[in-house]
Amino acid sequence: MFGEHRYLVQTQWTGDHGTGTSGYRDYDRSVTITIAGKPTLEASADKPFRGDRTKWNPEDLLLAALSECHLLSYLHACVQVGVVVTDYRDEASGVMVEDGRGGGAFREVVLRPQVTVADPSMAVAALAAHAQAHEWCFIANSVNFPVRHEPVIAVAA
Template identity: 55%
Template sequence: MADKVHHYRVSVRWTGNTGEGTTGYRSFERSHDVEAEGRPVLKGSADSAFRGDPARWNPEDLLVSALSECHMLSYLALAPAAGVDVVAYTDTATAAMTTHRDGSGEFDEAVLHPVVTVAEAGMAEAARSLHEKAHEKCFIARSVNFPVRNEPEIRVAGGA
């Protein structure tokens, strides 16, 4: 199959001008809207550590969310061909980011903690090994320049 290029378009609009523009570091809010055609507006801000509104999504949370979602969707797409019947999937992803004195920074790593529940006990080992394949397929994990690890837990429906 030939390679295919997919295109994405979002608009980010700063809504945090309090009337003073950016005349000072404390003179403005970090609030903004993230918009994409046909979707609800996502209310964004900076992380509260950087004078942002903690009630809004921040870019760091969204990046960790994108890693978690991408892994899950890759995993679920691969499951049928592997004979794994997934009946539930949750993840609590974590990440560490270092900031420097000059204001720059980067993520050091992200760790996904997927809890996958499969229909039958005989699927558990295949379900565990499927995480490595899903990681290899995940577009987002393949695109970041920091390690993304998976620490999966496999459960069997009904507790068997």
């Protein structure tokens, strides 16, 4: 299953109040993101950048992509080593720093997966599987900042 994979997304600005971008405060940062066959995603800039805090923003989406990619890679890594995962939750966080010139970059992202496994004998392998998942995660391999992991492993009751 090697190869090149292509993705298509349509992004449309929906924040014109009738005067376009005539001034910094004259338009809304609302965006509609559409992928054929999937629910439409209402997005905006983050609140500090004049956006709508009730909508997804690019920073949220990047963090979510890193978290989900690690989760999916991790589940596969666990199957490969015989670890049965019964629950997985992550509380990911990221730090973005503005550069003072209108731009900025993420400094790091920390994933905090809380994983429950079926048997105590699986705990060591479950912890080690995070390293393999990190190597396999397409999104983590595509960013230029560290993606750290602080996993916690528990055993099902």
